[in-house]
Amino acid sequence: MPGPKRTLSIFSFSKTQKRFLKYCLGFFIPVIIAYFILELLVLNIPINYKVFGTYLDTHSRKIKVMALGSSQMKCGFNPALSDENAINFASTSQHHNEDFQILKGTIDRLPKLKYVLLEVSYNHLELPHHPNDYWKNTIYLKYYNVNAFERPTWFKDRLVYLSNPRFYSHKLMDYYFYKTDHSQLNEYGFDINNYEGAFKKLNYDETKIASHKFKIIDREDTAIFKKNTAYLFEMLDYLQAKKLKVIVATLPLYKTYLKERNPNVVQRRDSVLSVIKKKYKNVILLKEETDTLQFTAKDFLNENHLNPDGAKKFTALVNQKLDSLN
C-alpha cells in the first residue's frame, strides 16, 4: 500500500530533523539578536555619510554643487562656506569609480545640479580602483540609495556593520566606550572640529614637522594609470553630456609631502590635467597642490590633509572658480 503523499513543507521533516532545527534556532537566535543590536548601535553613531544622506534627502531640490573625491576633498571643502548650495560626497579612500557611481546614482535627484568639484590628487591615477564589493558600497546604498555594487543587491548588502566589522568595531568602541570621537559634524556632514592630527600634536612647529615621518605612496604603475585615466575621461564625457560644469581640483599638500612625491607620478598626472584642460570646454582646473604661500602649517591636519582652517581657504578658492564659471 502506498504511503501518504509527502509534501514539500516543514511538516515533512523527520523528528530528528525537527529536533535539530529547534537546536539550531536556539543557538542562532541569540546570535541574530546580538547582531541586530550591533547594527542598531552602529546606525546610531553620527557618521558623516549619514548626514550626507539626510542632507541629500532634504535638500536635493536645492543642491547646485557636488564635491567628489577622497579624504583630501573631504577635509578640504566645507559646503557650509560655499556660495552655492553644495554637498560634499568625498570620503576617505573614495576613488573615481565610487565617485562616478555616486554621481550617476544621485544626479536624477538633483534637478538644480550645475557644478561638480572633482579631485584628482597626486596619486589618484596610479592607485587601483576598488572592486565592486568594496565595503563602502553598503554605505552608499544605505545612506545615498546608490547601488555601486553594479549588480542586484541583497538584504546583506544593506547591513552596515557586516560590511566592515573591523572599522565599525573600532567606531563602536570609540563612540560608546572610550568617547574618543571628537568629531563635530555640521549639517553638511563636514567635521568642523577636525584639528586632531599630526600637526597639532607637533604644535604646528615647522622644525618638528620637517623631521616628522609620514607615509607616502610613491609607487608607479603605468598600467593602472592608463586604466584610471581612461575611466576619468569617461566620467568627464558623462559630465559633459549632462551639461555640467566641472572644477577639477588638486588640493594643497604640505611642503614636506610635496618633496617626497614621485616626480614621474606627478608628471603623468599633470599631463592628464593639461589634456583635460584642452579637451573639455566645461572643465576648469583648480591646481592648489603646490600652493605653499596661501596654505601654511596651521592650515593642515597632517602632511596631506587640510584642517577646517585650511578648508575655509580652499572653499573660498572654489567659490572664486564658481564665480568665474557663472
Add this chain to the structure above:
Amino acid sequence: MFLPITLLLYWAVGFKRIKAQNAILLLASYFFYGLWDWRFLLLIVASSLVDYFAALAIKSTESNGKQKLFLYSSVLWNLGVLFLFKYYNFFIDEFAVLFNMQQGEYAFSTLNLILPVGLSFYTFQTMSYSIDVYKKRIEPTRNLLNFLCFVSFFPQLVAGPIEKASDLLPQFSKKRSFKTEEVKEGLRQILWGLFKKVVIADNAAYIVNMVYASPEDYGSLSLLYASILFFIQIYGDFSGYSDIAIGSAKLFGFKLSKNFNIPYLAKSVTEFWQRWHITLTRWFTDYVYFPIIQKNLRSNIRRNIAIFLTMALIGLWHGADWTFIIFGGFQGFLIILERTPLSKERKSSLYHKSAIPKILLPFFSFLFITISSILFRSQNIEEVGIILKGIFSFIPSEHLASIINKRFILFLFIMIALEVITRIKDFPLTQIDKYVNRPTRWIIYYILIFLIFRYAGPKEDFIYFQF
C-alpha cells in the same frame, strides 16, 4: 541565506527522493554560479556534456583507436577552454615579447576575456573523469543529473577540493540520510573555516597588502615578516575555504576529500606538497607524474624530469604568469634536491639530515616555502626582485613595530596551537561533543562567532577563486 534555504529544501523533500534532492542541488549550484556571471553557466554545462558523452562513447566502443579519439576530444575540449580563458593572452604577450613585436604586428591579438570562477577546478574534475573511464578505473555514469551535480556541486565548485569521480560521483546515487552528528560536524567545520579566513587570513592580508604595495618603503625584517604572513594568509584563506566547503558538503550528507593537513609541520618540501592542496597534488601525481615516469620508477633522470615538469605545471595551473611557473619549478627543484642522495648513505642534498635535529626540519621547509611564496604573491618578476633584494640587503626596519599586531599574533598562535594539538583529527572542533558538555561547547562557538565579528580583517576575496 542561500545555504539555509537550499538546505531546508534539500532535506524537506526527504532522503528517499534522491532525484529531487539532486535536482535541488543542481539548481542551487547553477544559481550559485550564475550569481557571479550567468553567461558562464553555458560553459559549465557544455563542459559537463562533453565529458558525459565522451565517457559514454569511450565505454560504447571496443576499438582502442576510437576510445583514444573520444578521450582526446574530451581532453582537447577541457584544455582548450582552459587555454582560451586562462593562458591565451599570456602566451600571445610572451610570444610578442620574444620576437620583440608590437601589438598589431602579429596575427593574433589578446582577447578581453574574464576568467570564469572555478574553471581550473571543475575542468580538472571533469577531465579526470574521462581519463578514468578510458583507463577503466571507473564505469561511466548514465545518469546525466548525477553527472551535472558532480561537476557543479556548489560547495566545492569554485575552489575545490578537486574530487575524483570515483569518490564523489557515487555519492550522488546513494541515499543521504540526515545524521545530526554529521550536520553538526559540518557546521563546526564551517565555523572553524570562517575563523581561519576572516580572523587569520584577512588580517594577515591587511599587512601583506600594505607592505607589498610599496616594498621599497620597508626594511628587510618587515619584508620577511610580510612574506611569512603571506604564507599564513594563503593558508588561512585556502584551508579556511576548504573547511567551509567540506563542512557545507557534510550538511548535505556528502563527504569531500581533505585538502590540507597542517602543512606548516612538513619536514620537507616533498612532505609539504603532501599536506598542502592535497587534492591538486594528487591530481597531478595521478594524471601527469605517473604517466611521465610510467614504469621506469628506478630511472632517476626520468623521475627528476617528471617531478620538475609536474611541479612547473602545478605552478602554471595557479595562473598564467612567469611568477607561478618559476614558483612551481622552484618547488620541483627543491624536491629533486631533497630526493637526490649526497653520498651512498642516501642523505638528501637539500638538508644534511644528520646535522639537523628533527624538530628543526619544519623550520627549514617553512623557510623554503616562505621564500617561494614571494613568487606567488608578487605581481611580476621585477617585484620578486625588489622583495628579495630588500630582504637580503639587511636594511633596518623602521616600520616593523607598526606592522606587528599583537592581537593578531595571539589569534595566530591559538590557531596553530589548536591545530597542532588536534593534528590527528580533521579540524580542531571535530567531535568536540565527546569531550565537553553542551553549555561549554556553545560558549566556545559563541566566542568564535564573536571573534569572527569583532576581529574580522578587511574583506578580501578568497585567493583561490581567481584560479
